[in-house]
Amino acid sequence: MAAETKSETNTLELPFADDFxxxxxxxxxxxxxxxxxxxxxxxxxMPNLKPPxxxxxxxxxxxxxxxxxxxxGMEFTPLMTLYMTDKTSPEDIKEAKASGHVYAVKLYPKGxxxxxxSGVTDIKNCFPALKxxxxxxxxxxxxxxxxxPSVDFFDxxxxxxKEVMGPVVKANPKLKVVMEHITTKDAVEFVSKCxxxxxxxxxxxxxxxxxxxxxxxGLCPHMFCLPILKREEHRLALVAAATSGNPKFFAGxxxxxxxxxxxxxACGCAGCYVGFASIxxxxxxxxxxxxxxxxxxxxx
Numbered sequence: 001m002a003a004e005t006k007s008e009t010n011t012l013e014l015p016f017a018d019d020f021x022x023x024x025x026x027x028x029x030x031x032x033x034x035x036x037x038x039x040x041x042x043x044x045x046m047p048n049l050k051p052p053x054x055x056x057x058x059x060x061x062x063x064x065x066x067x068x069x070x071x072x073g074m075e076f077t078p079l080m081t082l083y084m085t086d087k088t089s090p091e092d093i094k095e096a097k098a099s100g101h102v103y104a105v106k107l108y109p110k111g112x113x114x115x116x117x118s119g120v121t122d123i124k125n126c127f128p129a130l131k132x133x134x135x136x137x138x139x140x141x142x143x144x145x146x147x148x149p150s151v152d153f154f155d156x157x158x159x160x161x162k163e164v165m166g167p168v169v170k171a172n173p174k175l176k177v178v179m180e181h182i183t184t185k186d187a188v189e190f191v192s193k194c195x196x197x198x199x200x201x202x203x204x205x206x207x208x209x210x211x212x213x214x215x216x217x218g219l220c221p222h223m224f225c226l227p228i229l230k231r232e233e234h235r236l237a238l239v240a241a242a243t244s245g246n247p248k249f250f251a252g253x254x255x256x257x258x259x260x261x262x263x264x265x266a267c268g269c270a271g272c273y274v275g276f277a278s279i280x281x282x283x284x285x286x287x288x289x290x291x292x293x294x295x296x297x298x299x300x
Contacts, residue, residue, distance in 0.1 A: 016041030201252025
């Protein structure tokens with residue numbers, strides 16, 4: 001893929017990219033998303049369907065539905081995940097690993113985002129499964145927000161770092177952890193200070209926009225996502241981390257399609273759909289920063 005740039009070179013040739021956080025939903029919308037997606041060769045597929053993908057059998061069946069939805073000639077590898085619940089067991093983790101197609105487990109705090117009603121109510125319920133994940137090298141992917149009514153909506157990530165992320169990392173030093181779609185300078189600082197097993201994904205929209213975009217000339221439902229857009233100081237921290245070349249920070253679009261009728265409604269769904277141009281949107285930020293040379297991940 002060639003990306004236009006304002007730097008000294010006119011083009012940058014990029015191989016097919018990995019998206020480490022992608023929603024493809026289920027049914028007809030899956031094929032539509034795949035048809036519009038450009039430049040992505042592999043992706044970590046989110047499991048928050050209805051019902052959620054809580055075991056390996058469901059993950060493999062979902063994988064087959066995705067593959068059947070691929071446009072003719074399209075090469076794409078879905079990397080499947082399990083949806084962690086309070087009852088996810090070490091045996092579930094072993095089975096997932098043995099399948100060869102489940103690459104991680106996703107933790108949603110109960111009620112925090114779309115289809116998270118079956119999510120985790122207390123992180124301590126997950127410790128036996130986390131111990132097994134650490135032993136076999138399976139990553140934990142975390143939606144890093146608390147769902148506490150007394151916590152300000154814009155502070156949910158910051159509080160989560162203190163109340164959940166810190167204890168999880170401390171109790172499981174050998175566990176691979178990805179804090180997904182981080183939105184604050186607090187999260188950037190937390191991940192930066194952790195060891196090499198802790199990383200984070202950053203979306204293109206959280207680098208391009210601050211929270212003013214939600215209210216620009218009226219309420220803009222298509223800019224409403226979870227975690228929500230934050231202040232400008234946090235956006236700048238994300239941009240600095242993403243364009244630094246630090247391998248702890250990598251691409252996860254969190255592209256989240258919804259029917260237009262459910263976005264433009266009295267109670268609009270959370271999620272920004274960026275899958276149709278995710279590479280271009282990332283490139284826009286890197287170009288503005290004069291860091292197009294950092295857009296392509298270095299070979300290990």
